[in-house]
Amino acid sequence: MNENKTGNSKRQKFYITTAIPYMNAKLHLGQVYEFILADVIARYHRLIGYDVFFLTGSDEHGAKIFKTAASKGISQQEYVDGMVGDMKRILKLYNISNDAFIRTTDPLHEKIVQDIYTKLNENGDIYKSTYEGSYCVPCETFFSDNQLIDKKCPQCSRDVDWIEEDNYFFRLSKYEDKLIEHIEKNPDFVVPQTRKNEVLGLLKQGLKDFSISRTTVKWGVQIPFDASHYSYVWIDALINYISALGYGSSDDTLYLKYWPADQHHIGKDILKFHTVIWPALLMSLGVKLPEHVVIHGWIMKGEEKLSKSKGITLDPDEMSDQYGSDAIRYFFTREISFGLDGSFTAESMQKRYNAELSNDYGNLVSRTIAMIGKYREGIIPPATSGDPGLKKQWLMSRENAINAIKNWDYAGCLISIWEFINMANKYIEDSRPWELAKGSGKDDAEKLDNVLYSLAESIRLATILVFPFMPDSCAKVYTQLGIEINPEDIILEEHGCWGFFKGSAKTGAREILFPRIESDKD
Numbered sequence: 001m002n003e004n005k006t007g008n009s010k011r012q013k014f015y016i017t018t019a020i021p022y023m024n025a026k027l028h029l030g031q032v033y034e035f036i037l038a039d040v041i042a043r044y045h046r047l048i049g050y051d052v053f054f055l056t057g058s059d060e061h062g063a064k065i066f067k068t069a070a071s072k073g074i075s076q077q078e079y080v081d082g083m084v085g086d087m088k089r090i091l092k093l094y095n096i097s098n099d100a101f102i103r104t105t106d107p108l109h110e111k112i113v114q115d116i117y118t119k120l121n122e123n124g125d126i127y128k129s130t131y132e133g134s135y136c137v138p139c140e141t142f143f144s145d146n147q148l149i150d151k152k153c154p155q156c157s158r159d160v161d162w163i164e165e166d167n168y169f170f171r172l173s174k175y176e177d178k179l180i181e182h183i184e185k186n187p188d189f190v191v192p193q194t195r196k197n198e199v200l201g202l203l204k205q206g207l208k209d210f211s212i213s214r215t216t217v218k219w220g221v222q223i224p225f226d227a228s229h230y231s232y233v234w235i236d237a238l239i240n241y242i243s244a245l246g247y248g249s250s251d252d253t254l255y256l257k258y259w260p261a262d263q264h265h266i267g268k269d270i271l272k273f274h275t276v277i278w279p280a281l282l283m284s285l286g287v288k289l290p291e292h293v294v295i296h297g298w299i300m301k302g303e304e305k306l307s308k309s310k311g312i313t314l315d316p317d318e319m320s321d322q323y324g325s326d327a328i329r330y331f332f333t334r335e336i337s338f339g340l341d342g343s344f345t346a347e348s349m350q351k352r353y354n355a356e357l358s359n360d361y362g363n364l365v366s367r368t369i370a371m372i373g374k375y376r377e378g379i380i381p382p383a384t385s386g387d388p389g390l391k392k393q394w395l396m397s398r399e400n401a402i403n404a405i406k407n408w409d410y411a412g413c414l415i416s417i418w419e420f421i422n423m424a425n426k427y428i429e430d431s432r433p434w435e436l437a438k439g440s441g442k443d444d445a446e447k448l449d450n451v452l453y454s455l456a457e458s459i460r461l462a463t464i465l466v467f468p469f470m471p472d473s474c475a476k477v478y479t480q481l482g483i484e485i486n487p488e489d490i491i492l493e494e495h496g497c498w499g500f501f502k503g504s505a506k507t508g509a510r511e512i513l514f515p516r517i518e519s520d521k522d
């Protein structure tokens with residue numbers, strides 16, 4: 001965990017979370033997509049000076065995990081420990097910069113879940129009744145008869161279990177009007193807008209109280225006022241967003257500092273849990289609601305939805321081996337309009353990779369470093385006044401990129417950055433440095449200095465904005481420019497001014513950032 005997090009920073013706080021994936025199988029790229037989306041936003045907020053706390057973690061209880069561990073003949077704890085180790089490895093592989101990692105089997109989390117059950121009970125929001133209905137184990141969700149499709153789960157089309165048991169219920173219906181009021185008064189509570197309308201539609205159909213305990217699934221948090229009941233896995237999981245901050249515990253410094261969450265990032269299948277049930281629980285606890293619940297679309301493989309349990313998967317290791325994790329981060333943020341579903345195909349990946357990464361960005365860096373090597377013995381000229389066109393475009397691209405990211409418009413942000421990158425590419429053609437290099441006059445030498453400095457400065461600046469999307473490659477660009485800075489320490493307001501770089505640096509060894517992908521046909 002970042003040690004500065006409890007310091008007395010005057011910077012504005014920013015708390016961002018992802019959903020916590022079930023630990024019943026290896027992560028697939030749909031879940032990694034969510035980490036990437038949140039990570040880009042977290043990194044952008046650090047860049048523009050916020051005090052960021054970025055949380056992710058693992059959902060480790062429930063029937064699904066219980067059954068998976070049992071089928072492997074190992075203890076549940078042993079099983080989830082292994083799965084969490086693998087998840088952390090993948091987070092690292094994709095450069096996800098989370099500040100903390102919460103596990104729902106952490107004893108402190110379990111204690112906070114119990115305390116919350118006690119509080120909900122004391123508030124009169126829990127009562128005991130008989131539950132009769134269908135339960136889908138892979139989705140960890142209850143369904144009423146009229147929700148089932150051909151007697152199967154409406155989400156994953158699999159068989160459901162019939163459950164008949166005494167359960168504790170949460171008075172969700174009590175919060176219906178308050179939830180509608182909150183969503184109407186805070187039009188950006190649920191984004192994008194289409195999802196907000198979907199939630200309002202759900203709420204206006206009416207809310208039923210729902211079961212929040214189980215007696216049959218014992219792999220979970222024991223209900224403090226009735227030892228024969230265990231928490232419904234979703235209640236346990238949702239609480240992670242505040243338990244990770246120490247809510248209600250003896251050390252709630254992080255909670256006091258960072259709650260309410262600024263952004264919860266989730267996928268569209270778990271919208272109701274985050275925009276209806278979670279806010280209702282918080283209302284019952286008297287806790288502020290998160291600012292935004294940000295809902296992304298679905299990553300598909302061709303026409304098919306990814307699903308660990310159905311074995312349709314894009315494997316994060318294979319994808320990273322094949323393209324590099326930066327290129328994957330770039331592809332999914334550039335390709336998919338935020339909130340919509342998107343499909344991965346090798347063809348579309350190759351097209352973007354070769355055109356935008358290899359040609360536009362990679363070649364700009366490689367040509368510039370080569371020219372500095374050839375014409376100035378590898379020394380970037382000292383700062384000049386710089387090209388006015390590039391300077392102007394930088395200011396525009398910078399502003400547009402930041403505005404886009406504030407509206408979750410990842411593709412728009414990258415388009416603005418690429419406008420600048422492509423202007424720098426055009427500037428090479430227009431300013432014809434190879435001809436200036438042939439001239440023998442002082443004027444030509446000065447012009448060439450100006451061109452080479454302007455290009456190096458443009459690359460440095462563009463790279464500041466590219467960094468949240470592709471952290472590995474940006475570190476390599478700085479090394480090639482001979483700039484000794486940890487990109488994590490860059491603050492846009494200070495480092496993002498044209499002329500901040502004083503030049504005169506010795507460039508590092510040239511390295512191809514994105515080697516072209518040659519297709520079989522080439």
Ligand code: ME8
Nearest residue numbers: 019020021022030031059237238266267298299306
């Ligand atoms: O739902 N494309 O866990 P999970 C895009 N444990 N996003 C996808 C996706 C896909 N193909 N498949 C899954 C759970 N996701 C709960 C969360 S939070 C308190 C508890 C997203 O492993 C999904 O929408 O099924 C969710 O946001 C996240 O990955 C984890 O999904």
